[in-house]
Amino acid sequence: MTIPATNVAVEVASESFVPDFTNQRLLRNALGCYGTGVTIVTAATESGPAAITVNSFASVSLTPPLVLWSLDRHGSRFETFSQAEHYSIHVLNTDQQSLCMEVARDPQRLAHATLATSPYGVPVLDECAVRLDCSREAVHEAGDHLIIVGRVLLATQYDHVQPLAFCRGKTGTFAFDQSDAA
Numbered sequence: 001m002t003i004p005a006t007n008v009a010v011e012v013a014s015e016s017f018v019p020d021f022t023n024q025r026l027l028r029n030a031l032g033c034y035g036t037g038v039t040i041v042t043a044a045t046e047s048g049p050a051a052i053t054v055n056s057f058a059s060v061s062l063t064p065p066l067v068l069w070s071l072d073r074h075g076s077r078f079e080t081f082s083q084a085e086h087y088s089i090h091v092l093n094t095d096q097q098s099l100c101m102e103v104a105r106d107p108q109r110l111a112h113a114t115l116a117t118s119p120y121g122v123p124v125l126d127e128c129a130v131r132l133d134c135s136r137e138a139v140h141e142a143g144d145h146l147i148i149v150g151r152v153l154l155a156t157q158y159d160h161v162q163p164l165a166f167c168r169g170k171t172g173t174f175a176f177d178q179s180d181a182a
């Protein structure tokens, strides 16, 4: 396969592809090789707690404390989360594997749950690895997603839990090389 660049022709491997609307599955699979943690983001709505499973979460800045995640424009939860002034990001632990998938499948999964409330009025899970209570700092258009930048107002870290891992469409645990331990 030859891809013409500006003024040179670059040879690329036969497994290479130019992403377009006909091969979105290939791009999804390629991006899925990037292992991440998994989070559940919650927000308050008039009809109860809203929640969405998210692995696009990333840290952005320490000063000020900023994080980001991206929200699918085509999902049924777009309206709620694109408007939310406050929301909480829960980095999940390995005991929350089923909850992670249930929330992804069912927008109403936590709608009738009795949850505690953060100091900012957001319904929150009573366990996770880390919880970040955020205010909406900025949003940026990005193709079929909206990048949501949050300011971390309060961070809560839970001890003695293993963060949940996500890679190639599967959840699991992180395997650390003990020889690298400090």
Ligand SMILES: Cc1cc2nc3c(=O)[nH]c(=O)nc-3n(C[C@H](O)[C@H](O)[C@H](O)COP(=O)(O)O)c2cc1C
Binding pocket: 038, 052, 053, 054, 055, 056, 057, 069, 070, 071, 072, 073, 074, 075, 076, 077, 100, 101, 103, 104, 105, 106, 107, 166
């Ligand atoms: C592991 C995992 C990670 C996900 N990450 C994101 C994400 O970063 N952003 C997003 O908008 N949806 C993400 N989703 C999909 C949503 O959780 C949800 O399933 C999807 O928006 C469909 O929602 P709907 O039924 O409300 O339309 C993820 C799903 C899974 C299982």
